[in-house]
Amino acid sequence: MNDSPFAIDVAFHLGPIAVTQPVVVTWILMAVLVLSSALLTRKLSLHPGKTQAALELLISVIDSHIRDTMQTSPQRYRALIGTLFLFILIANWTSLLPVLEPPTATLETDIALALIVFVATLIFGVTTRGWRGYLRTFVEPSWVLIPVNIFQQITRTFSMFIRLFGNVMSGVFVAGIMLSLAGFLVPIPLMALDLLIGAVQAYIFAVLSMVFIGAAINRESEQLNNDSANL
DSSP states (O other): OSSSSOOOOOEEEEEEEEEEEHHHHHHHHHHHHHHHHHHTTTTTSSSSOHHHHHHHHHHHHHHHHHHHHHHSSSSTTHHHHHHHHHHHHHHHGGGGSTTOOOOOGGGGHHHHHHHHHHHHHHHHHHHHHHHHHHHGGSSSSOOGGHHHHHHHHHHHHHHHHHHHHHHHHHHHHHHHHHHHHTTTSHHHHHHEEEEEEHHHHHHHHHHHHHHHHHTTTTHHHHHHHHHHOOO
């Protein structure tokens, strides 16, 4: 194993292609999320049990955050925001397994997640406002600010993956240092801290995603507010 925090261990090779450990863990997490979703939703009932009630509560919380943050109906954005939150949450919590490092502790995974949000912001902005309407946001409030607005879009993406990578990696380092100094005398507090940090980082990433997408579709948000006022 390489001592560099930026080095990535290769799990195996598919011909000339090296498949790294974070990629394997990511595939496993994706499979877990897909299978769990299929199993949890295959027998929905009008009289939900505890599992369905918990699932409905989670969806309600996500919908509530989308409405409050983006000021729009959540149906169109629920799948993206919910998937990002759950994937990052579970990925962060894999740090509790002694043989694995969370995929979110690697720059490649965090860059990919940030790029997903960047592309989604572009797609939602264009489909909601049209090409002209979306591009017009870069000249607001003045055409002089076009370079600044473009640079802002880039720095948003950069800040998202740097924040996620820095916080998750620092948590891994702190846990390693504490365990090396104190052995296994303090595993429970460290596990609780990892759970908390992982949940907070997943929440922050999801909220930032909602903020950025909401800024791109603000015309729709304004129309929704006007329609609500007319009711």
